[in-house]
Amino acid sequence: MTWDTIVGLEVHVELATTSKIFCGCPTLFGRPPNTQCCPVCSGFPGALPVLNQQVIEYALRVCLATDCTINSLIRFDRKNYFYPDLPKGYQISQQHQPIGRGGKLVITTDNGDKAIGIHEIHIEEDAGKLIHDPQGKHTLVDYNRCGIPLLEIISRPDLNSAEEALDYLDKLRRLLLFIGVSDCRMEEGSLRADVNVSVRPTGSKVLGTRTELKNMSSMKAMALAIAYESRRQIKILTEGGRIRQETRRWDENEKRSFALRIKENVEDYRYFPDPDLMAIRINDHWIKNTRELLPELPDAKYQRYLTTLDLTAYEASILTSHPALADLFEATVAICGRAKDVAGWIMGEWLQECNQRACRPQDLKVTPEKLARLVRLLAEGDITRGTARQVFIQMIDNQADPDDYVHRHNLRMIRDIKTIDAAIDQAMAAHPRSVADYRAGKNKVRTFLVGQAMRVLQGKADPALLNRRLLEKLNTPD
Amino acid sequence: MTQIHELGALELGKKIADREISAPEAVRHALGRMDLLDSTVNALITISGRSAYQQAKAIQKRLDAGEKLPPLAGVPLAVQDNISTKDILTTCASRMLHNYVPPFSATVIDRLVAAGGIVIGKTNLGEFAMDGTNETSHFGPVLNPWSTDHLAGGSGGGCAAAVAAGEVWYALGSDTGGSLRHSCSHCGLTGLKPTYGSVSRYGLVANASSLDQIGPVAESAADCAAVMALIAGPDPKDSTTQPMEFKPEPVNLNGLVIGLPEECFLPDLQPEIGKAVQAAAHQLAVLGARIEPVALSLGEEAVAAYCLIAAAEASANLARFDGIQYGYRPADPKHDDLSDYYCHTRQQGFGAAARRWIMLGTLILSAGYYDRYYLQASKARRLVKENLQKALAQCDLLLTPVAPSTAPRPGAGPDDLYNTCLANIFTVSANLSGFPALVLPCGLDHCNLPIGFQLIGSAFSDSLLLSVGTAYQEATAFHQLRPPHVGEKT
Numbered sequence: 001m002t003w004d005t006i007v008g009l010e011v012h013v014e015l016a017t018t019s020k021i022f023c024g025c026p027t028l029f030g031r032p033p034n035t036q037c038c039p040v041c042s043g044f045p046g047a048l049p050v051l052n053q054q055v056i057e058y059a060l061r062v063c064l065a066t067d068c069t070i071n072s073l074i075r076f077d078r079k080n081y082f083y084p085d086l087p088k089g090y091q092i093s094q095q096h097q098p099i100g101r102g103g104k105l106v107i108t109t110d111n112g113d114k115a116i117g118i119h120e121i122h123i124e125e126d127a128g129k130l131i132h133d134p135q136g137k138h139t140l141v142d143y144n145r146c147g148i149p150l151l152e153i154i155s156r157p158d159l160n161s162a163e164e165a166l167d168y169l170d171k172l173r174r175l176l177l178f179i180g181v182s183d184c185r186m187e188e189g190s191l192r193a194d195v196n197v198s199v200r201p202t203g204s205k206v207l208g209t210r211t212e213l214k215n216m217s218s219m220k221a222m223a224l225a226i227a228y229e230s231r232r233q234i235k236i237l238t239e240g241g242r243i244r245q246e247t248r249r250w251d252e253n254e255k256r257s258f259a260l261r262i263k264e265n266v267e268d269y270r271y272f273p274d275p276d277l278m279a280i281r282i283n284d285h286w287i288k289n290t291r292e293l294l295p296e297l298p299d300a301k302y303q304r305y306l307t308t309l310d311l312t313a314y315e316a317s318i319l320t321s322h323p324a325l326a327d328l329f330e331a332t333v334a335i336c337g338r339a340k341d342v343a344g345w346i347m348g349e350w351l352q353e354c355n356q357r358a359c360r361p362q363d364l365k366v367t368p369e370k371l372a373r374l375v376r377l378l379a380e381g382d383i384t385r386g387t388a389r390q391v392f393i394q395m396i397d398n399q400a401d402p403d404d405y406v407h408r409h410n411l412r413m414i415r416d417i418k419t420i421d422a423a424i425d426q427a428m429a430a431h432p433r434s435v436a437d438y439r440a441g442k443n444k445v446r447t448f449l450v451g452q453a454m455r456v457l458q459g460k461a462d463p464a465l466l467n468r469r470l471l472e473k474l475n476t477p478d
Numbered sequence: 479m480t481q482i483h484e485l486g487a488l489e490l491g492k493k494i495a496d497r498e499i500s501a502p503e504a505v506r507h508a509l510g511r512m513d514l515l516d517s518t519v520n521a522l523i524t525i526s527g528r529s530a531y532q533q534a535k536a537i538q539k540r541l542d543a544g545e546k547l548p549p550l551a552g553v554p555l556a557v558q559d560n561i562s563t564k565d566i567l568t569t570c571a572s573r574m575l576h577n578y579v580p581p582f583s584a585t586v587i588d589r590l591v592a593a594g595g596i597v598i599g600k601t602n603l604g605e606f607a608m609d610g611t612n613e614t615s616h617f618g619p620v621l622n623p624w625s626t627d628h629l630a631g632g633s634g635g636g637c638a639a640a641v642a643a644g645e646v647w648y649a650l651g652s653d654t655g656g657s658l659r660h661s662c663s664h665c666g667l668t669g670l671k672p673t674y675g676s677v678s679r680y681g682l683v684a685n686a687s688s689l690d691q692i693g694p695v696a697e698s699a700a701d702c703a704a705v706m707a708l709i710a711g712p713d714p715k716d717s718t719t720q721p722m723e724f725k726p727e728p729v730n731l732n733g734l735v736i737g738l739p740e741e742c743f744l745p746d747l748q749p750e751i752g753k754a755v756q757a758a759a760h761q762l763a764v765l766g767a768r769i770e771p772v773a774l775s776l777g778e779e780a781v782a783a784y785c786l787i788a789a790a791e792a793s794a795n796l797a798r799f800d801g802i803q804y805g806y807r808p809a810d811p812k813h814d815d816l817s818d819y820y821c822h823t824r825q826q827g828f829g830a831a832a833r834r835w836i837m838l839g840t841l842i843l844s845a846g847y848y849d850r851y852y853l854q855a856s857k858a859r860r861l862v863k864e865n866l867q868k869a870l871a872q873c874d875l876l877l878t879p880v881a882p883s884t885a886p887r888p889g890a891g892p893d894d895l896y897n898t899c900l901a902n903i904f905t906v907s908a909n910l911s912g913f914p915a916l917v918l919p920c921g922l923d924h925c926n927l928p929i930g931f932q933l934i935g936s937a938f939s940d941s942l943l944l945s946v947g948t949a950y951q952e953a954t955a956f957h958q959l960r961p962p963h964v965g966e967k968t
Contacts, residue, residue, distance in 0.1 A: 039580075039581060039582050042803065043798045043803070044580065044581070044582070044804070045562065045568070045570070045575070045578070045580070045683040045684075045798065045799075045804075046561075046562045046568075046580070046584060046679075046680065046681040046682055046683045046684065047582075047680070047681075048679060048680050048715060048716050048717070048718075049717070050714065050715060050716075050717050051717065078794050080793075080794055080797060080843070082797065082800060082816075082817075082820050083816075084800075084802050084816070087798060087802070087803055088797065088798045089794070089796075089797020089798045089799075089800060090794050090797055141802065141803075268844055268845045270793075270794075270840065270843035270844055270845075270848070271843075271848075272790060272791075272794070272843050272848070272852060275686075275687035275688035275718075275791055276684075276687050276716075276717065276718065277717055278717055278718065
């Protein structure tokens with residue numbers, strides 16, 4: 001018997017507003033415990049919530065970008081449960097009238113595009129964090145995260161594999177980044193995915209009992225967890241067992257999931273409308289305005305890069321993976337054209353430098369204007385790639401101007417045959433053994449000799465010319 | 479000669495402004511009265527004498543320097559102990575918050591203090607302002623200054639008793655189903671339940687958020703209007719406040735139509751109350767108002783809806799008292815798990831009445847009951863409001879009794895929650911609809927216990943109510959009656 005895996009994702013994303021959802025506290029990550037909270041977000045008696053309008057604005061963008069139907073009247077509800085990270089004893093969320101329903105997100109599968117349904121998008125506040133004392137004596141509560149605005153984006157169970165789930169999450173991440181509502185950092189918890197997994201015999205229309213997976217801190221972990229869970233369920237069913245509806249925690253070290261406490265009865269959150277907050281009317285005018293302000297979405301950008309800029313699928317995909325890359329790319333191309341060259345430089349040297357410096361793409365302080373001139377110098381053959389790299393480092397570290405730097409350090413490419421010939425002669429004279437080896441048939445030695453000749457000219461020689469001249473000299477016995 | 483405590487709040491304010499009486503003198507006098515009376519009346523949970531005296535001295539300095547301050551500057555006030563006061567205990571009369579000192583003040587307190595108000599004490603109430611008599615206070619019941627065999631009423635008995643006993647000149651209380659109005663009526667005082675949204679709730683420890691309103695308690699409607707002028711108005715910290723300003727204006731009673739719902743005068747109404755309320759209506763007619771009978775059902779459905787909504791909201795509002803961040807923690811350090819800890823904290827921290835409300839509210843909101851109870855109650859609430867609106871379309875104000883009987887004796891109240899709520903039959907409609915309601919004293923019964931009547935107006939008619947109240951009080955003297963010999967040593 002073959003089995004189908006059915007996956008649905010509940011994604012929590014922290015909205016990148018500067019202040020919290022119901023008070024003026026900042027939303028900065030990684031601050032000392034309990035330094036970013038006030039009576040409102042830490043649930044003091046008598047404190048009242050006041051909605052941050054920016055949250056609605058951001059939520060609207062997400063709904064529009066995922067083709068959701070927007071509720072014209074939204075309300076907040078109280079979700080009641082006890083936990084130490086929830087200082088009010090209830091979470092302000094949306095149950096009865098959420099902001100959006102019935103949207104979709106298109107993913108790419110081996111069989112082409114596939115629309116994944118979005119069941120619902122609602123707004124809520126985040127809870128705090130528990131910090132367990134290493135000696136196990138105490139548990140401490142940090143309220144800094146309380147009241148950070150969250151969107152919960154609930155997909156339909158339309159995903160059929162770990163790969164599809166991964167692509168869905170990646171597409172969603174790109175979308176959220178491009179519309180500027182979240183920084184989507186899984187490692188900092190600003191993007192969190194809970195995964196519902198079930199399996200059923202191929203062809204069956206009935207959904208199997210599902211389990212919920214929590215605590216995946218990366219995309220990779222999520223893919224592993226789904227694959228693991230699907231295998232686990234198939235094994236149980238094949239052996240005649242039954243799946244228990246439960247929440248399971250993914251253990252990153254052991255690469256397996258564990259059942260959390262099994263809930264005997266379904267949790268009853270006793271939702272009811274929060275009397276402290278007024279209903280919000282979202283009229284067509286507001287929707288229209290927000291729609292007009294939406295930037296080009298990553299899918300459209302990707303298509304445009306393929307068709308009008310002639311990039312490869314790989315290039316277009318990388319450049320649309322983060323708005324910082326796409327912005328840099330487009331701003332640079334707007335100055336110097338040469339889309340292919342710019343794409344090549346960003347995907348090569350730029351990202352490599354970011355990698356080495358462990359920084360984000362937008363952290364390299366090089367303007368598109370300077371990058372355009374560097375690309376132009378390289379593309380027009382004024383400098384070699386090696387020189388360009390050297391100049392680029394200077395641009396990053398010392399804000400060097402590429403033209404000026406090349407000029408002052410005399411780095412223009414050397415094309416003069418006499419100079420190049422002299423360098424080759426010098427290199428051949430210094431390494432007679434290598435020359436002899438080459439002539440005896442060891443072709444590989446040529447690369448060494450090119451390097452030696454290049455070194456004489458501090459790497460500035462026109463590589464094609466140097467190569468050709470060296471070959472001619474080697475093939476012409478003295 | 480009139481003693482300082484026999485003055486009204488505005489009268490004392492004027493004497494302080496004219497520097498006939500100094501602010502520190504007023505504070506000393508109030509502290510003296512508390513010392514003399516409060517062991518009997520039990521109106522206060524906390525007396526903040528030291529900080530009050532400091533504030534009074536600062537205000538006096540400004541007055542002495544010739545500065546003009548708002549009308550109530552320098553007049554000490556008491557604040558119900560469910561309204562947050564920075565650095566002053568705010569217990570809600572519960573063991574749960576017996577040690578809780580808020581790090582911030584309610585907006586109403588900030589506004590009063592900015593206008594020279596001096597908070598001198600925190601008044602006793604039914605635990606979390608939840609019951610009708612204040613007998614559930616962790617600090618014992620408030621006795622009525624008119625007769626210490628009787629209760630001051632509730633749940634806001636402390637603020638009414640403190641003013642009636644002449645311990646302070648005015649007070650702030652809260653009103654969820656009528657508690658401020660009941661205690662004013664039982665103590666012979668004037669009190670306003672303002673329109674929902676006209677006074678900020680920020681800092682009021684929530685009982686039932688959609689019903690709660692903070693209001694003034696004082697000798698006269700004029701004093702209440704002076705307090706409202708300071709505390710009313712939109713607050714960016716409370717999104718349920720409305721952009722309305724409170725502007726008291728004198729009113730001409732000629733042509734004013736006052737509706738008298740005949741259904742109010744039911745057989746279970748204490749006959750003396752019926753008579754006194756009718757007499758008040760007559761007095762208003764003498765002043766020029768037209769009294770007209772109106773059809774208005776003040777039926778039990780309003781009380782039922784009130785009970786359900788109040789319990790549901792309270793169950794969530796009181797969830798934050800979990801022994802984690804502030805308030806009561808169980809002494810026994812042994813807990814099997816977290817849920818055990820919560821159970822101990824809440825079992826020991828809350829009194830029986832609060833626990834009953836919480837359990838009822840939890841049930842009402844549970845799956846399967848929500849539609850049957852909460853939604854049903856919300857619909858009934860809409861109907862109550864519509865009925866009131868219809869009645870107020872035929873007249874300017876409605877005139878009703880406040881309570882079916884005068885101040886109760888301790889332990890005499892019904893034990894079941896619903897019958898306790900029934901005592902609020904005349905008052906809950908104003909909370910359910912959000913409309914303002916003013917209580918004015920209008921007589922004494924055969925035990926010499928005060929009787930009050932209630933005027934209900936449309937949304938944001940607070941200033942009209944107070945102006946009518948002032949006109950009534952200019953023609954009558956009920957509000958000037960004092961409790962005889964309260965607690966005074968012979």
